[in-house]
Amino acid sequence: MAAAGxxxxxxxxxxxxxxxxxxxxxxxxxxxxxxxxxxxxxxxTRQAGVVPNAAYRHFADRGALLHAVSQAAMAxxxxxxxxxxxxxxxxxxxxxxxxARFRAVxxxxxxxxQEEPGLFRTAFHVPGDMTHAAADTAAGVTGKTPFxxxxxxxxxxxxxxxxxxxxxxxxxFLAWSAVHGLATLLIDGPLRGLHPAQAHDAGxxxxxxxxxxx
Amino acid sequence: MAAAGxxxxxxxxxxxxxxxxxxxxxxxxxxxxxxxxxxxxxxxTRQAGVVPNAAYRHFADRGALLHAVSQAAMAxxxxxxxxxxxxxxxxxxxxxxxxARFRAVxxxxxxxxQEEPGLFRTAFHVPGDMTHAAADTAAGVTGKTPFxxxxxxxxxxxxxxxxxxxxxxxxxFLAWSAVHGLATLLIDGPLRGLHPAQAHDAGxxxxxxxxxxx
DNA sequence: CTCCGAATGTGGACATCGTACACAAGGGGC
DNA sequence: GCCCCTTGTGTACGATGTCCACATTCGGAG
Numbered sequence: 276m277a278a279a280g281x282x283x284x285x286x287x288x289x290x291x292x293x294x295x296x297x298x299x300x301x302x303x304x305x306x307x308x309x310x311x312x313x314x315x316x317x318x319x320t321r322q323a324g325v326v327p328n329a330a331y332r333h334f335a336d337r338g339a340l341l342h343a344v345s346q347a348a349m350a351x352x353x354x355x356x357x358x359x360x361x362x363x364x365x366x367x368x369x370x371x372x373x374x375a376r377f378r379a380v381x382x383x384x385x386x387x388x389q390e391e392p393g394l395f396r397t398a399f400h401v402p403g404d405m406t407h408a409a410a411d412t413a414a415g416v417t418g419k420t421p422f423x424x425x426x427x428x429x430x431x432x433x434x435x436x437x438x439x440x441x442x443x444x445x446x447x448f449l450a451w452s453a454v455h456g457l458a459t460l461l462i463d464g465p466l467r468g469l470h471p472a473q474a475h476d477a478g479x480x481x482x483x484x485x486x487x488x489x
Numbered sequence: 490m491a492a493a494g495x496x497x498x499x500x501x502x503x504x505x506x507x508x509x510x511x512x513x514x515x516x517x518x519x520x521x522x523x524x525x526x527x528x529x530x531x532x533x534t535r536q537a538g539v540v541p542n543a544a545y546r547h548f549a550d551r552g553a554l555l556h557a558v559s560q561a562a563m564a565x566x567x568x569x570x571x572x573x574x575x576x577x578x579x580x581x582x583x584x585x586x587x588x589a590r591f592r593a594v595x596x597x598x599x600x601x602x603q604e605e606p607g608l609f610r611t612a613f614h615v616p617g618d619m620t621h622a623a624a625d626t627a628a629g630v631t632g633k634t635p636f637x638x639x640x641x642x643x644x645x646x647x648x649x650x651x652x653x654x655x656x657x658x659x660x661x662f663l664a665w666s667a668v669h670g671l672a673t674l675l676i677d678g679p680l681r682g683l684h685p686a687q688a689h690d691a692g693x694x695x696x697x698x699x700x701x702x703x
Numbered sequence: 704c705t706c707c708g709a710a711t712g713t714g715g716a717c718a719t720c721g722t723a724c725a726c727a728a729g730g731g732g733c
Numbered sequence: 734g735c736c737c738c739t740t741g742t743g744t745a746c747g748a749t750g751t752c753c754a755c756a757t758t759c760g761g762a763g
Contacts, residue, residue, distance in 0.1 A: 289757055312526075319751060328751080329712050337750065368704065399678070422679075438615025448674060448691065449667075449698050456670025460662060463614070465636075477662065484663050503728055504740065531720065542722080543741050550722065 279476030286324050289313045295333040297323040307393045311400040314341050318445040341400070346412040348398035352387050356424050359383030378482050380428045381454045384421065385478040389456035389471065395462065399455075425450060442489060450485050457481045500538050509547040511537040516558045521607045525614040528555050555614070560626040562612035566601050567629030571640050573597030587645040592696050594642045595668045598635065599692040600671035603685065611675065613669075639664060656703060664699050671695045 291297065298306035303312045316337045317327045334340040359379040366372055388395040413420045419427070425447050430440035438446065460466040461474055469477065490673040505511065515536035519527045530551045531541045566593050573593040580586055602609040627634045633641070646652035652660065674680040675688055683691065 289713095290759080294711080315749070316751090326713050327749090328753095331751075332711055336588030384723085399673075406685040445691070445694065448671070448680065449695060451662075452695055453698070454670065455673060456666030456668065457514060457662070459613075459669060459673070460666060466662065477659070479667055480659065481663055484667070484702035485698070486702070488698035488700070503742095504730080508740080529720070530722090540742055541720090542724095542743085545722075546740050 289382065291323065291329070294323060294325060294329060297325075298330055298333060298340060299343050299347060302340055303347055303394070306344050306397040310393045310396040311345075313393070314344055316340060331438060341397075343412075345397055345400060348391075348394040349413040349421060350415060351391070351394060352384065352398055352417040352421045353413070353417075353419060353424060354385040354462075355390075356380055356383035356417045356421060357417055357419075359386065360424075364461055370435040370437065373428075374437055377428040377432055377486075378479075380425050380461075381450065381482045381485070382478060383474075384454055385458055385461070385474070388462055389474055392462045393465050395458065402489070412456060422447065422451075438489060446489055449489055453485050454478075490518055505537065505539055505543075508537060508539060508543060511539075512547060512554060513557050516554055517561055517608070520558050520562065520611040521605060523609045524610040525555060525559075527607070528611070530554060555611075557626075559611055559614060562605075563627040563635060564629060565605070565608060566598065566612055566635045567627070567631075567638060569601040569604075570594055570597035570635060571629045571631055574598065574638075576659055578656060584649040584651065587642075587649040588651055588700075591642040591646055591651075592693075592700075593652075594639050595664065595696045595699070596689075596692060598668050599672055599675070599688070601619040602676055603688055606676045609672065621678060636661065636665070652703060660703055663703055667695050667699050668692075 298319050301319040302314045304322075305315065305318055314337075316330055319340065320327045320330050323329075330340065334343065356379070359382050360376050363375050365381055366375070411418070417423075417424075427441060428436065429446050429450070433440055433443050457466075457478060460480075461469060461477070466474070466477065502665075512533045515533040516528045516538075519529065519532055530544055533554065534541045534544050537543075544554065548557065570593070573596050574590055577589050577593055579585075580589065625632070629638075631638075639661050643657060643664070645650065646658050647654055671680075671692060675683060675691070680688070680691065
């Protein structure tokens with residue numbers, strides 16, 4: 276049983292053709308299992324069947340690669356949130372709908388955190404630009420970042436009288452704080468390893484708290 | 490201007506005498522500026538004036554050192570929380586007191602996160618044992634971990650009728666989620682670099698939300 | 704069509720890191 | 734006073750990020 280890595284797709288052309296994306300893809304896989312610190316430049320190039328230095332033709336340094344991966348991961352968060360909303364069956368009451376769409380934002384966020392902890396941690400590892408992240412790289416299919424989706428849902432609450440207008444400013448930070456904090460607890464805090472169903476319950480409780488306290 | 494590091498306290502005895510603590514101390518300083526990833530074994534031994542391998546007489550590996558540092562950082566979190574409570578001037582009303590003590594838990598937590606972001610991140614980097622952390626290494630002067638301090642404050646709320654008893658179970662996770670999430674936003678999220686006063690306000694808003702929604 | 708420059712990939716090298724193994728020094732119990 | 738266990742040293746190895754010089758190829762200007 277020789278230890279042969281499953282790398283090196285043995286390209287024959289001198290040029291790779293799509294190295295940049297291949298690197299992001301490989302790094303994304305590394306991030307999935309192992310989080311941001313597992314995104315190691317040489318491993319990604321190995322997987323792409325290319326010499327380490329080749330990466331520097333597409334990324335300034337490891338940080339730049341990691342940032343690209345982070346953006347990609349964030350886009351997946353957005354897609355999960357969108358999917359959660361899309362799965363909602365419309366009630367007759369638009370007020371109920373607005374509320375459901377708001378909750379779906381949090382639920383999707385938490386779902387992603389549980390299902391893809393590595394990617395989740397990567398998405399918010401070199402953050403700071405969650406709010407103004409280059410929309411196209413960090414957005415989901417609707418072209419909105421997770422943060423924008425949240426803001427939109429909050430606007431919906433106001434619009435339908437579920438949130439007083441004077442409470443709206445800064446509300447995204449309250450909601451985001453609570454949900455993200457729980458995600459942290461679930462991923463590698465004391466709530467780690469919670470049964471999915473229980474985790475879901477915990478999520479709903481946090482969202483309840485937000486609705487009450489926001 | 491030769492590049493001379495400010496290391497090597499030039500010990501003369503063959504034995505160091507207190508290497509373990511010296512390493513933790515050095516690593517703590519590394520963590521303060523740079524967070525967990527800045528805790529590099531060789532740097533700590535350098536600072537202690539000792540060869541890299543000497544560390545292995547006291548820690549199984551880098552992870553073990555980091556864990557010790559994490560515990561120490563957590564103890565500081567606890568102390569900051571205790572200080573915040575101690576600074577409270579007692580009201581005549583015990584109910585008001587209970588509430589103030591609860592809020593001080595969150596305020597102290599957030600204060601520490603802002604004042605010592607590196608240590609804060611280190612404290613919860615290899616977490617999972619925040620709840621059951623070896624009490625003596627992660628505790629403050631009162632011998633309680635941050636988590637225990639929170640639980641106690643919540644008990645106080647119940648005791649004085651500020652929190653319905655049936656809402657008590659699991660309440661620490663709701664409160665912790667919200668406060669920790671905000672800490673994350675403040676440290677390296679979109680709220681990073683917020684003016685201390687504004688950060689304080691944000692913290693109070695989150696705690697308001699918790700009180701309302703818990 | 705040819706040729707040349709810009710883009711892309713290669714090779715080799717270096718500093719730094721974590722860590723393993725064998726050895727040295729010395730302090731404490733008998 | 735002797736021996737051994739603890740603690741620190743020396744040397745070494747593989748891995749990583751990154752730098753520099755060189756090779757290969759693509760695509761457009763002539």
